[in-house]
Amino acid sequence: MTSGEPAGSEHRVSEGHAALAYDRIRQAVVEGAYGPGDRLVEQRISEEFSLSRTPVREALRRLESEGLVVFRRNRGAAVRSMSAEDVRDLYELRARLESYAAELASVRGSIGSCDAMDEAAEQFERQVDRSDDVGIARDDRVRALSDTNNRFHQTIVAAAGHERLTQMLAGAVDVPLVFRALRGFERSELQRSAEFHRMTAHAIRRGEGARAGRLMSEHILLGRDRLMEDLYRSDGAGRERE
Numbered sequence: 001m002t003s004g005e006p007a008g009s010e011h012r013v014s015e016g017h018a019a020l021a022y023d024r025i026r027q028a029v030v031e032g033a034y035g036p037g038d039r040l041v042e043q044r045i046s047e048e049f050s051l052s053r054t055p056v057r058e059a060l061r062r063l064e065s066e067g068l069v070v071f072r073r074n075r076g077a078a079v080r081s082m083s084a085e086d087v088r089d090l091y092e093l094r095a096r097l098e099s100y101a102a103e104l105a106s107v108r109g110s111i112g113s114c115d116a117m118d119e120a121a122e123q124f125e126r127q128v129d130r131s132d133d134v135g136i137a138r139d140d141r142v143r144a145l146s147d148t149n150n151r152f153h154q155t156i157v158a159a160a161g162h163e164r165l166t167q168m169l170a171g172a173v174d175v176p177l178v179f180r181a182l183r184g185f186e187r188s189e190l191q192r193s194a195e196f197h198r199m200t201a202h203a204i205r206r207g208e209g210a211r212a213g214r215l216m217s218e219h220i221l222l223g224r225d226r227l228m229e230d231l232y233r234s235d236g237a238g239r240e241r242e
Contacts, residue, residue, distance in 0.1 A: 025063060030175050032176065037079060039077070040077040060077045098169060098216050146179050184230055
């Protein structure tokens, strides 16, 4: 740091590099550029993103705390792998937790939070309408779907006003799996998701907690079913090659 730079600027640069490394590695994991089980070698990632190893190491530790990365003894970091049973268990846990969040939101939610749900549902629906637009790169379309889908679910969790439930859901929602599901959905399946968003938001606004909970659970379990089909199909193809 030169004498003309303000105190603390070097620290801010370091924090900026760590944040950049986190954003880039996380995006690569979420979107499947780094697949389940892939080793995340610090030196290789540093060269790929033109960063030093220190912010890369910090980013990997942060991703470990989020459950996206695991550290193995004598092998270093790797993208977390999940079996079909892991996927089933995680989605069923998420369905129960988020169903409860929808029930609470119907009681604790404000007019403002209900308006936010409606707006998020409409944003997702607009992205569904654009999902076949060949003028937009496929990954960009899926990113937009993923972002607006996450926004809708987060508005419900926020409206539930339950801090511990929010923390539990942070560990139960596997973002790469959600991204994979959205990437594989047919247009009709995306439209079905949009309809579930609308119906759930409507039930919450009307204070129909039990109905909102059932709708949310069914919505999430339908996503589980599609992922399980993909996993079994991939597993079967792998066995045929063997």
